[in-house]
Amino acid sequence: MRFNDLSSKELIDLTTGSRLGVLGQTDLEVDEKTGQILSFTIPQYSMFGLRKTETYSRIDWKQIKKIGDDMIIVETDQI
Template sequence: MRFNDLSSKELIDLTTGSRLGVLGQTDLEIDEKTGKIISFTIPQYRFLGLRKSDTYSRIHWRQIKKVGEDMIIVETDQIR
């Protein structure tokens, strides 16, 4: 699967059912030696879509439970 195929998918929290963001709005942390994705960094937004400065959530690849047609389900009880 290419990143372009993932980029428009919504990230949904399995625990709360809340929308975390759209994958295309995230930054990726990639292991330089293996090329594998380590985590996604998601900026937090305020009301009206304005980005909060320096407020981010990090989702590790191991927290992804399911990649569907329109969304990615993640278990965020371990997000730091």
């Protein structure tokens, strides 16, 4: 699967049912040696989603439970 295929999918938390963001708005942490994705870094937005704050959430690749047509389901304990 290519990053372009993932880029417009929404990230949904299985635990809370909340929307975490759109994958295209995140940064990826990639292992330089293997090329595997290690985690997503999601910026937190201030009121009304107008600008990014200094706070980020990190989702490890291991937390992904399902990649569907429109969304990616992740299971987190706390974000």
